[in-house]
Amino acid sequence: MTWPSALWSVTLSVLFLAACDAGPPRGAETGSAADSASEDQAERIAAEAYRQAVVAADSVAHEQISESSRYGGTIVVAGRNDVITLNPLVSTDIESVQHQAHVLFTTLVRSGPDFEPLPYLAHEWTIDPEGDRITFHLRDDVYWHDGVPVTARDVAFTWQRVVDPEVPFFNPSYFDAWEAVEVLDEHTVRFTVRPRSNLLYGWAVTAIIPEHILGDVPPAALADHPFGTVSPVGSGPFRFVERIPGDRWVFEANPDFPEDLGGRPYADRLVYRQIPDDAVADAALRTGEIDLIVDANPASAQRLSADSTLVVTSFPAAEYALIAWNTRRDPFTDPRVRRALTLAMDRESIVDVVRGPYGSVSAGPVGPWHWTYDPAWEPFPFAPDSARALLEQSGWTDEDGDGVRENRGVPLRFELFFTPRQAWMDVSTIVQANLADVGAAVEPRAREQASLVPMVTSPDRRFDAFLVSWARDVPLDDRDLWACDRVDDPMQFTGWCHPELDAVLDSMQFVSDRESLRRLTRRYETLVADAQPYTFLFNVETVLARRAGLRGVGADARGTWASVTEWWLDTEDRR
Amino acid sequence: MGIGDRVVARYGGPTLIRYLGRRALQAIPLLIGIVTLIFLILHLAPGDPTAVWFNPNIPPEVLDRMRVNMGLDQPLHVQYLRWVKAFLSGDFGYSYTQFRPVRDVIGDALPNTLLLSGTSLLVIFGVGCAVGSVQAVRQYRLTDSLLTFATLFLYSMPGFWLGLMLILVASTSLSWLGLPVSGMTSVDHSLLGPVGKFTDVAQHLVLPTIALGLASAAGVARYMRGEMLEVIQQDYIRTARAKGLSERTVILRHALRNALIPVVSLLGLYLPLLFGGALVIEVVFSWPGMGRLMYDGILARDYPLVMAASFLFAVLVVIGNLIADLLYAFVDPRIRYE
Numbered sequence: 085m086t087w088p089s090a091l092w093s094v095t096l097s098v099l100f101l102a103a104c105d106a107g108p109p110r111g112a113e114t115g116s117a118a119d120s121a122s123e124d125q126a127e128r129i130a131a132e133a134y135r136q137a138v139v140a141a142d143s144v145a146h147e148q149i150s151e152s153s154r155y156g157g158t159i160v161v162a163g164r165n166d167v168i169t170l171n172p173l174v175s176t177d178i179e180s181v182q183h184q185a186h187v188l189f190t191t192l193v194r195s196g197p198d199f200e201p202l203p204y205l206a207h208e209w210t211i212d213p214e215g216d217r218i219t220f221h222l223r224d225d226v227y228w229h230d231g232v233p234v235t236a237r238d239v240a241f242t243w244q245r246v247v248d249p250e251v252p253f254f255n256p257s258y259f260d261a262w263e264a265v266e267v268l269d270e271h272t273v274r275f276t277v278r279p280r281s282n283l284l285y286g287w288a289v290t291a292i293i294p295e296h297i298l299g300d301v302p303p304a305a306l307a308d309h310p311f312g313t314v315s316p317v318g319s320g321p322f323r324f325v326e327r328i329p330g331d332r333w334v335f336e337a338n339p340d341f342p343e344d345l346g347g348r349p350y351a352d353r354l355v356y357r358q359i360p361d362d363a364v365a366d367a368a369l370r371t372g373e374i375d376l377i378v379d380a381n382p383a384s385a386q387r388l389s390a391d392s393t394l395v396v397t398s399f400p401a402a403e404y405a406l407i408a409w410n411t412r413r414d415p416f417t418d419p420r421v422r423r424a425l426t427l428a429m430d431r432e433s434i435v436d437v438v439r440g441p442y443g444s445v446s447a448g449p450v451g452p453w454h455w456t457y458d459p460a461w462e463p464f465p466f467a468p469d470s471a472r473a474l475l476e477q478s479g480w481t482d483e484d485g486d487g488v489r490e491n492r493g494v495p496l497r498f499e500l501f502f503t504p505r506q507a508w509m510d511v512s513t514i515v516q517a518n519l520a521d522v523g524a525a526v527e528p529r530a531r532e533q534a535s536l537v538p539m540v541t542s543p544d545r546r547f548d549a550f551l552v553s554w555a556r557d558v559p560l561d562d563r564d565l566w567a568c569d570r571v572d573d574p575m576q577f578t579g580w581c582h583p584e585l586d587a588v589l590d591s592m593q594f595v596s597d598r599e600s601l602r603r604l605t606r607r608y609e610t611l612v613a614d615a616q617p618y619t620f621l622f623n624v625e626t627v628l629a630r631r632a633g634l635r636g637v638g639a640d641a642r643g644t645w646a647s648v649t650e651w652w653l654d655t656e657d658r659r
Numbered sequence: 660m661g662i663g664d665r666v667v668a669r670y671g672g673p674t675l676i677r678y679l680g681r682r683a684l685q686a687i688p689l690l691i692g693i694v695t696l697i698f699l700i701l702h703l704a705p706g707d708p709t710a711v712w713f714n715p716n717i718p719p720e721v722l723d724r725m726r727v728n729m730g731l732d733q734p735l736h737v738q739y740l741r742w743v744k745a746f747l748s749g750d751f752g753y754s755y756t757q758f759r760p761v762r763d764v765i766g767d768a769l770p771n772t773l774l775l776s777g778t779s780l781l782v783i784f785g786v787g788c789a790v791g792s793v794q795a796v797r798q799y800r801l802t803d804s805l806l807t808f809a810t811l812f813l814y815s816m817p818g819f820w821l822g823l824m825l826i827l828v829a830s831t832s833l834s835w836l837g838l839p840v841s842g843m844t845s846v847d848h849s850l851l852g853p854v855g856k857f858t859d860v861a862q863h864l865v866l867p868t869i870a871l872g873l874a875s876a877a878g879v880a881r882y883m884r885g886e887m888l889e890v891i892q893q894d895y896i897r898t899a900r901a902k903g904l905s906e907r908t909v910i911l912r913h914a915l916r917n918a919l920i921p922v923v924s925l926l927g928l929y930l931p932l933l934f935g936g937a938l939v940i941e942v943v944f945s946w947p948g949m950g951r952l953m954y955d956g957i958l959a960r961d962y963p964l965v966m967a968a969s970f971l972f973a974v975l976v977v978i979g980n981l982i983a984d985l986l987y988a989f990v991d992p993r994i995r996y997e
Contacts, residue, residue: 158846169757176714252724255716308758308760329768330948331947353846358945361823365841370831370834534707534958538707574719575719
């Protein structure tokens with residue numbers, strides 16, 4: 085199949101997807117425990133059409149530019165963080181993982197706009213009627229950049245390493261339902277699996293690594309092996325050229341990348357540069373030193389969008405911000421107090437100040453980026469009067485008239501921890517003012533991450549409340565956050581748990597059809613909303629700022645680089 | 660005894676070697692003290708190296724495994740002894756955050772920092788001494804007043820702010836100069852010839868060098884002005900003028916060299932400041948050097964990296980001070996090594 089280019093019209097894309105959907109993922113038709121790909125087809129096609137529309141709208145004015153004249157030039161991308169390693173076994177940061185999945189390597193499958201598995205290295209897969217064995221049929225025209233073909237042995241080897249207890253692979257849950265592997269021939273590999281929702285997702289984000297290079301390395305030595313940092317060899321649309329540590333990674337187009345998977349990318353070279361300071365990145369974008377800032381600062385984005393040579397876009401990111409309440413401690417033991425505190429916060433203003441147009445008030449753990457998101461699910465309103473009433477009800481009154489409520493002589497006063505970032509300073513200032521209005525005194529406390537994390541994760545939980553934002557993963561496995569039997573585990577900060585939620589979260593890991601998963605997610609949100617162990621603050625949109633001459637950047641929650649092979653530069657913008 | 664003999668007496672032979680040997684021996688307890696102190700501060704400060712992976716998608720068991728891999732499950736004294744043992748055998752270990760040997764990580768970054776600090780040092784003392792001397796010679800005239808204003812202004816500027824302002828100006832009203840505002844090389848650097856590569860790095864050096872060096876240069880200028888004024892009033896300067904030497908010779912040969920003596924001692928003082936300043940300036944200009952490494956390393960509690968980098972900085976400062984002392988003797992014939 086051909087990955088459509090930006091030039092294609094919306095109609096063409098829809099036709100294309102319809103054709104593609106009728107094809108490979110036969111697992112769906114067997115109705116097995118695996119990801120069901122046939123669900124919601126119409127909706128998915130619509131979503132893909134939307135994505136294509138975004139890309140197409142960008143290049144409407146450039147339709148006269150023929151496909152063949154898009155080739156060439158060096159695209160320079162800048163981000164705040166370095167790409168630390170291209171070793172897929174040990175990466176957690178988004179830049180590294182994206183470069184592995186989309187730039188240097190290939191993955192077994194890749195994600196569609198709703199994170200449904202689409203063919204990639206595996207051109208098709210079949211699932212046994214019992215649903216316990218899955219067979220991947222690999223393409224025979226994908227090669228490692230040193231010329232060796234990518235085979236079933238590489239896939240088996242990758243799996244053996246990610247589940248090896250000596251390898252610190254960060255997302256073992258991706259593969260905890262995968263039990264055994266069998267290489268049937270050069271291009272066929274069969275796995276034994278147990279039922280699991282999002283079964284194939286791990287294969288869409290974990291790049292296949294070369295057995296012929298890493299096969300002899302002891303598993304414990306893989307994390308620090310120079311393959312990841314000095315001499316990576318991939319199989320993807322771009323080849324590794326050089327790395328200047330702390331500064332840049334350079335890749336060049338792979339002319340031998342299969343035509344069916346998009347063929348040779350448009351850009352001759354792709355460079356990733358680390359520019360830690362936002363103001364400097366802005367300046368570099370204006371001077372043309374770089375073409376694209378990933379995750380631009382929302383405050384500067386508004387200034388940048390005023391520049392006619394630049395374009396600012398955004399997409400919903402898998403990230404939300406929250407305040408976690410330590411429900412082991414008073415006053416947060418009382419759910420009414422937690423609800424009151426949420427009602428008292430003007431979260432619209434918080435979004436305005438911190439994210440500008442690039443965010444929205446969050447109602448729960450699932451944001452607009454995820455296909456289970458329900459736009460009808462309303463966040464708590466900003467209602468200081470209801471907050472005051474709730475606090476009165478739960479016994480908190482201001483008896484001495486000092487503006488801070490007391491309950492049996494104990495004032496409603498607590499510390500709010502956060503890492504020293506401008507955004508959190510702003511949030512804590514607003515929260516402090518909002519809560520002062522209803523008679524609660526907040527003492528903001530900034531702590532750097534390395535000392536804040538042990539405070540909130542260690543068993544004595546030395547905190548009242550803390551402010552954090554984090555990126556979530558497509559499989560919604562939040563048992564570490566809420567499960568009653570993990571209440572003493574590091575990530576169970578709040579100490580709040582609920583037997584029904586335990587059951588819901590467990591079921592969410594094993595249902596295969598998307599409608600059930602949606603229903604369970606609704607229940608999850610309802611239970612958490614009632615109890616308010618977190619106050620969900622806002623959903624984040626990732627902001628991209630680019631030079632207008634860089635085309636085809638159609639990013640969504642799958643990541644900025646998901647469309648990297650379609651990026652191209654106007655002739656006059658090529659360097 | 661001719662001049663040549665005196666130089667040999669002061670710089671050659673056993674005296675100098677004995678002196679250097681003694682200084683090196685003195686440095687050993689100092690360095691041990693420094694690294695032990697850094698080890699204690701790092702490990703006693705609250706913090707957890709796995710906090711960089713604070714993420715609800717990563718199960719706690721994985722982080723526990725990382726801690727064991729890092730040796731953090733051992734008691735502090737065991738960690739210290741292990742570290743000292745490895746360190747003495749030249750093994751700096753693996754960086755927690757970079758998945759690379761610390762030796763390689765530092766090997767990549769140190770030359771870049773030395774380049775930036777070196778050029779800044781030239782600016783600090785070159786520009787500083789020149790401006791200070793001009794001011795002294797033109798005391799109380801317009802040049803002096805203007806330069807006094809300029810140096811005081813620059814001296815009170817924080818380096819990072821100056822850096823940001825330079826970037827702002829270079830990317831807007833001075834963009835026609837084409838000065839790069841970030842990084843050390845252009846994207847096409849590897850395709851350039853030797854001359855092109857040199858020019859490319861030189862262009863990238865301009866702004867960070869100014870940001871790092873200018874404030875200190877202003878400080879040196881203030882100091883130099885004072886010294887020079889004092890020297891110019893000495894009897895031997897009057898004598899030199901009375902002998903009929905040209906003003907140029909009087910200032911450059913007689914006055915400048917004597918005024919430099921105390922200024923050179925500033926070198927030892929400025930080196931630690933320079934490395935400290937580079938820490939900030941490198942972050943501002945995305946310069947791939949030690950400063951950024953340290954900054955990120957400290958925040959992430961990357962113990963092996965921070966320990967090795969601090970040790971190196973300590974060594975560099977000790978060496979810098981030694982060089983300052985040697986230079987001191989070079990410009991002042993009255994000083995002898997004992």
